[in-house]
Amino acid sequence: MSTxxxxxxxxxxxxxxxYDLARRFDRAIGYFWQATHQQIxxxxxxxxxxxxxxVVEEGATQPAATRKKVYRVLPVGREEVARWVRxxxxxxxxxxxxxxxxxxxxxxxxxxxxxxxxxxIDEARARLKTYREIEQRDFSAPTLTRGQQLQYAIxxxxxxxxxxxxxxxxxxxxxxxxxxx
Amino acid sequence: MSTxxxxxxxxxxxxxxxYDLARRFDRAIGYFWQATHQQIxxxxxxxxxxxxxxVVEEGATQPAATRKKVYRVLPVGREEVARWVRxxxxxxxxxxxxxxxxxxxxxxxxxxxxxxxxxxIDEARARLKTYREIEQRDFSAPTLTRGQQLQYAIxxxxxxxxxxxxxxxxxxxxxxxxxxx
DNA sequence: GGCACCATGTAACGAGTTACATGATTCT
DNA sequence: AGAATCATGTAACTCGTTACATGGTGCC
Numbered sequence: 001m002s003t004x005x006x007x008x009x010x011x012x013x014x015x016x017x018x019y020d021l022a023r024r025f026d027r028a029i030g031y032f033w034q035a036t037h038q039q040i041x042x043x044x045x046x047x048x049x050x051x052x053x054x055v056v057e058e059g060a061t062q063p064a065a066t067r068k069k070v071y072r073v074l075p076v077g078r079e080e081v082a083r084w085v086r087x088x089x090x091x092x093x094x095x096x097x098x099x100x101x102x103x104x105x106x107x108x109x110x111x112x113x114x115x116x117x118x119x120x121i122d123e124a125r126a127r128l129k130t131y132r133e134i135e136q137r138d139f140s141a142p143t144l145t146r147g148q149q150l151q152y153a154i155x156x157x158x159x160x161x162x163x164x165x166x167x168x169x170x171x172x173x174x175x176x177x178x179x180x181x
Numbered sequence: 182m183s184t185x186x187x188x189x190x191x192x193x194x195x196x197x198x199x200y201d202l203a204r205r206f207d208r209a210i211g212y213f214w215q216a217t218h219q220q221i222x223x224x225x226x227x228x229x230x231x232x233x234x235x236v237v238e239e240g241a242t243q244p245a246a247t248r249k250k251v252y253r254v255l256p257v258g259r260e261e262v263a264r265w266v267r268x269x270x271x272x273x274x275x276x277x278x279x280x281x282x283x284x285x286x287x288x289x290x291x292x293x294x295x296x297x298x299x300x301x302i303d304e305a306r307a308r309l310k311t312y313r314e315i316e317q318r319d320f321s322a323p324t325l326t327r328g329q330q331l332q333y334a335i336x337x338x339x340x341x342x343x344x345x346x347x348x349x350x351x352x353x354x355x356x357x358x359x360x361x362x
Numbered sequence: 363g364g365c366a367c368c369a370t371g372t373a374a375c376g377a378g379t380t381a382c383a384t385g386a387t388t389c390t
Numbered sequence: 391a392g393a394a395t396c397a398t399g400t401a402a403c404t405c406g407t408t409a410c411a412t413g414g415t416g417c418c
Contacts, residue, residue, distance in 0.1 A: 001377080019397050028315075031308075031339060039378065041399060068397070099335050106331035127212075134209075146356075150287035153353045154280050157346075158212060164345035165338075172334045182405080200369050220406065222371060249369070 002097055004043045004052075005084050006033050008077055009100065011053060012107045015072035018044055032096045044071055052077030078108060085111040092123035095165065102172075114176040121169050128162040131155060183278055185224045185233075186265050187214050189258055190281065192234060193288045196253035199225055213277045225252055233258030259289060266292040273304040276346065283353075295357040302350050309343040312336060 010021060010029060021044075022037035024030075035043075047053045051074065058068045073081075085101045098120065105111045139152045191202060191210060202225075203218035205211075216224075228234045232255065239249045254262075266282045279301065286292045320333045 003377080017397075018399090022397095031312075032335075034378095036379070037397095038380090038399085042377095045399095095338075099338055102331050102335050106328040106335075109327075109331070131212075146290075147287040149356055150283050150290070153349075153356055154213075154283055154287075156352075157276075157280055157349050160345045160349045161342075164341045168334075168338050168341045171337075175330055175334055184405080198369075199371090203369095215406095217407075218369095219371085219408090223405095226371095 002084075002088075002100060003035055003039060004047060005081060005104075006035060006100055007040060007043050008047070008052065008073055008081050009104045009107065011071055011073045012078065012081065012104070015070055017068045017070050019068070021071075032099050047071075047077065052080055082108065082111055085113070090116065090120060092120050092127060105176075110176070114173070117169060117173050117176060121166065121173065124162050124166050124169065128159065128166070131159045131162065135159070183265075183269075183281060184216055184220060185228060186262060186285075187216060187281055188221060188224050189228070189233065189254055189262050190285045190288065192252055192254045193259065193262065193285070196251055198249045198251050200249070202252075213280050228252075228258065233261055263289065263292055266294070271297065271301060273301050273308060286357075291357070295354070298350060298354050298357060302347065302354065305343050305347050305350065309340065309347070312340045312343065316340070 006029075007021065010016070010024060016024065018037065018041050021040050022035075025033065025035045025040070044053065044055075048055055048071075053071045053073050055069050055071050058070060081104050085104050088097075088101075090097055090101075098117075101111070101113060101116075105113050135152075135155060139148065139155065141148075144152060187210075188202065191197070191205060197205065199218065199222050202221050203216075206214065206216045206221070225234065225236075229236055229252075234252045234254050236250050236252050239251060262285050266285050269278075269282075271278055271282075279298075282292070282294060282297075286294050316333075316336060320329065320336065322329075325333060
């Protein structure tokens with residue numbers, strides 16, 4: 001759903017060929033966002049058709065099959081990224097989409113993320129509160145069976161995730177407060 | 182990809198109708214695993230065809246459209262869950278699939294997760310090390326631009342995630358060590 | 363009577379995944 | 391000469407999502 005925007009943002013950071021994009025998505029970008037080369041070529045074709053990106057073929061003398069095509073984002077595409085960041089309403093579970101938005105903000109921001117992050121923080125706090133209540137209700141017995149201990153471990157994974165994300169989000173919110181005047 | 186197994190595990194915990202399953206996936210289960218009622222009905226149909234689950238219609242006198250169908254896991258299905266837990270090789274990114282496996286282990290375990298978790302821990306440690314290296318290489322300058330600070334925040338999100346997962350995983354590993362004799 | 367909830371499904375679409383396919387260049 | 395890498399794509403399939411569809415029960 002956000003794959004085309006992930007590609008656009010990657011192209012904003014650095015104009016690339018489909019092949020180069022695929023490598024970037026295999027390395028650094030791939031740590032939090034995946035896209036195969038098939039997806040990338042498909043989306044690049046669509047985005048050229050939509051007028052979001054332009055393509056320049058390098059080395060016109062080489063045969064077509066090997067010719068490298070370098071894609072770069074056009075103003076319309078840039079606007080589309082800004083629109084997407086502003087208008088796509090995330091939920092607290094869309095952590096990697098938020099990181100994607102942050103990357104967009106880093107290249108062409110500020111894009112108003114200081115409005116969205118506090119909402120996500122509230123949502124995460126509410127979720128954490130729910131988890132704490134389940135913890136009290138279901139796992140406060142002095143001894144737990146093996147099965148219960150494992151179920152408790154699953155809940156703890158959720159609690160840890162929320163807590164550490166909240167810490168990070170609070171730090172990051174301050175960054176955005178300073179940046180988005 | 183693991184949706185049918187998620188449903189099987191939920192049914193092992195408690196035999197349910199499609200509707201009840203949908204509600205469970207909307208509430209507690211839904212915190213880390215999603216499935217819509219359309220998916221659920223589709224998979225239940227397939228799993229009956231595969232002989233993994235059996236269905237009993239309640240209230241034979243009621244009209245067919247409203248009759249509640251209660252599904253329960255057959256021995257073959259139970260074996261399939263055990264096989265899936267043992268044979269599906271996860272990567273460190275498949276956090277929620279690991280939680281799913283833990284849930285399976287809680288109902289019909291031990292299933293040998295004490296073998297898999299250490300491998301995932303090693304993988305996460307290696308990932309964390311890579312992040313730390315990127316941190317040293319790209320973000321140790323005394324002052325950073327707004328864009329760099331945001332990129333650093335993205336990296337920090339990854340670092341925090343790995344660190345807190347590793348803490349949790351280490352605690353959980355001890356649980357499994359005791360359990361899987 | 364109408365609204366919310368219980369309970370089951372089908373159909374169409376879009377996106378991601380896997381497999382297939384071709385050809386040039388560079389290194390051993 | 392062969393393997394790895396560069397570089398581009400097509401085709402088939404499966405899964406998840408959205409929309410559609412039906413009908414009963416219980417409450418105000």
